[in-house]
Amino acid sequence: MSEDIHERQRPVVLEAINAVADRIESEQDHLTELDSAIGDADHGANLTRGFSSVREELEEIEDEPIDAIVKEVGTTLISNVGGASGPLYGGTLLTASQELTDGFTAESSVAFAEAYLAKVKDRGDATVGDKTMVDTLTPAVHTYKKSIEEDELPPLTALAKAVDAAERGVEYTVPLKAMKGRASFLGWRSVGHQDPGATSTLYILEELLAVAET
Amino acid sequence: MSEDIHERQRPVVLEAINAVADRIESEQDHLTELDSAIGDADHGANLTRGFSSVREELEEIEDEPIDAIVKEVGTTLISNVGGASGPLYGGTLLTASQELTDGFTAESSVAFAEAYLAKVKDRGDATVGDKTMVDTLTPAVHTYKKSIEEDELPPLTALAKAVDAAERGVEYTVPLKAMKGRASFLGWRSVGHQDPGATSTLYILEELLAVAET
Amino acid sequence: MQKLINDPDNYVDEMVDGMVSAYPERLTRVDDTKVLTRDSLIDGKVGIVTGGGSGHEPTHAGYIGDGMLDGAAAGEVFTSPTADELDTLAQACDTGEGVLCVVKNYEGDVMNFDTAAEMAEIEDVTVEQIVVDDDVAVEDSLYTSGRRGVCGTIFVHKAVGAKAAAGGSLEEVAAVGEKVIDNVGTMGMALTSCVTPAKGEETFDLGEDEIELGIGIHGEPGTERTDQLSAEEVGTHLTENVLDDLDPAAGTEVAVIVNGMGGTPLSELFIVNNAVQSTLEAHELDTWETMVGDYMTSLDMRGCSVTVCTVDDELKELFAAPADTPALTRAGDDE
């Protein structure tokens, strides 16, 4: 039965990974632009390098269970991205994938999201308001969890609400002074700029939603 | 009597030196511009540095005989100009000043001019057509000598003719391929550019004429 | 902006090859990685490694050799190497005595080195990490990433390399590294942004009459933009800020680096050095050694940084000890 769910979800998961890779590639310049203003102008290149490698390695694992696929995505990101976003986007998947041994269910997806957020905060020693991807993830994960667990909404609706929340998180980074990441080196000069990592996190969530909706 | 001539000519010589210094300063940018095209963009600065120093040291020697004054101008140029033009403008005066022990006469001025030209050609191992100051000097000195010795014209008229000849010398450098000096390193690319040293030599002759005319 | 490159995507790969082909008897490349190690390890010596983004040459691999580093990992331009490359690096440089990683403070580097250390310990390689954070321009607090690691790292490499060469244990070597870190400060400035091979244009725009103060080494803007300053003002300002942070007592001896960011003529660095030295003198400090040159760069950025490290007899001995690397050599006998 649990094999069933892996079989069933695999095409969607693979499609989602491809969609994310496409989106990251098409936003590469924009992400780099954001990183030029308060970082070192490589966020777009870093993620593109990572997700292109993921796409290339997908074939080798396309028969694996969901958790193994997600874990492999993490491993590939770790060994191809580098910088801050490598461990933050890759290492987190390694840990969070452990929640997916039975594939994505309403329950496991909440656990996955929570584990992912916890790992980002832990790895990056970052909290909300530090002007990082944590600002996008936190409201998104909170909204998703509440929509499922309290409001008992279907996962798709919950995800849509989470994306809305994530969008606000991205906007929220603009007026903040960066406390973590390269932007923190700029001190007050970081105020008024949108965080690149917060932005790429939103794009990923948007793609997950788009694929889930089809 | 020979002291008389030194007394008499001294104001004119000092005025001429000042006029040359003024002219070089005001042409500094233009000379450097010419040197940018086929050299190393410093001919204006080199000569300005030299002639400003000459002006400053003039006070100390303004009671000396003509030949000593000219020699001192040479020494000062040698120790302040550097580059190719230092020895070429300075060392030459050192030698040629020996012709002026009795001040400037029609005769001694020809000897001075010939000694000066000979020394430039010797020091620089340059000949007419090498695209250097020799191209200006040669027709000027030849014209001056012939005007005085054959045509028996007064020195002022001879000098005016020499300046005319010098002008043609400058124009003549434009189509030439440089054989000597930094411009020679450019080979054929030097063709079509006017030589800076040939140009500054003309300016000096023009100032000598202007002062002599007053 | 023109660059002497082939395909920007192969920039780091080709650079690493170029280093090996320049120094084939000094450097070895670990297959399929951007990890360089010295030709052969010294038995019984603690391994000294570092790594970080590329674009800072001669940092990092330029300091591999006797008396300094055993290996270095090159990340993409301005991007920390990945954890698995750092793990390979640590394992390649271990002779059983453990490996000290010199990390420049930035989460990207720290997180990747952390992960690498975990991976290496699985293979029974003991890895210690020291984190250099010498950039006094950056505000430091418990709640931020803290200060960047920049050119002061060169002093750290020199000290830990000498200590390891002298037979120091992993603990002792790490301790002298921490000692340098506690006593060193740096501040930098830029006249122009650098141009990364990937982007091909300037990372930040600067008006003709503007400069950036408090820059790092990744083409990021500085902490402040001001009107153009003279070399004297720049040298004085940077040195004063570093001294403000270090606050050394009068009579203290200091070692100094006037570092070029890659596109600055050496002559300009010497001109800046005059102001650096007079500022030190005004504070009654005693310059024990000065290094002027491109030690940790930001590609082709025009600008400089000033590093000051207060030294005692132990550090002087370590700094003066012999070293033989492509980018830094100490004869070790006449200092």
Added chain:
Amino acid sequence: MQKLINDPDNYVDEMVDGMVSAYPERLTRVDDTKVLTRDSLIDGKVGIVTGGGSGHEPTHAGYIGDGMLDGAAAGEVFTSPTADELDTLAQACDTGEGVLCVVKNYEGDVMNFDTAAEMAEIEDVTVEQIVVDDDVAVEDSLYTSGRRGVCGTIFVHKAVGAKAAAGGSLEEVAAVGEKVIDNVGTMGMALTSCVTPAKGEETFDLGEDEIELGIGIHGEPGTERTDQLSAEEVGTHLTENVLDDLDPAAGTEVAVIVNGMGGTPLSELFIVNNAVQSTLEAHELDTWETMVGDYMTSLDMRGCSVTVCTVDDELKELFAAPADTPALTRAGDDE
């Protein structure tokens, strides 16, 4: 274009001061001149001096020290020093064994050195001159100034310095200098012009997609302007041209300098080095040593030059001999 300067008129003067304040135990400035000498002369050793325009740092004074130069005179930017400064230099570096002047071929330098030699001989100082003319880009003929002296001069300094340190006579020292001159060739290129402090803007204009081949080190345009080339094409072209001139037999050993012009990131020089080495290999030459870095610059020019010198046992021994100068150090034991 912004520069780290104070008053452009004091550029060289302040730079010379800055060098002395960086290396007070190595360098001494002769009062009222721009002449630098080593802290103390070595009795009984032939004096080795050089000089030329400034803007080529670390050339010239950066090579003063054990095993290389005893002194150097700095002219204005790109302008030969005056004869009286060169005379002072020669006199300051004579211990009675005579002085060898290493001159880079250009009439300005040659004429001023000539005059200086005459002046020095009056004071009973024997002065020999050797003229380096390694730039293969320049057409050579009896009727021209001949070829420029450029980065191959570094090899000359190293060889004559080592020979003098080993006790060679003035004649012997000059002879090894001539030997290097006979066996060395260089060619350079520029991506951008340099900017002199006096002019404050580029000496020549280059389109975004153009480069100059066959440049010298004075910001003068090259012998040819072409479309942009890749690092590989540049490295290959320069090396091929040098080899064309040297025409070494297969199997010959060579020493190589991949020299940056001042504004080139070191990483780019390493990328160029790949093509240099493969070209040498293609000609079946054996690279004995490679130096990659800024050895003789043209202020902040972006670009590079490639120098190749064929070496025999004598030159290898001289090149590998110990040297301890600010810009070049050889431990002298492990080569």
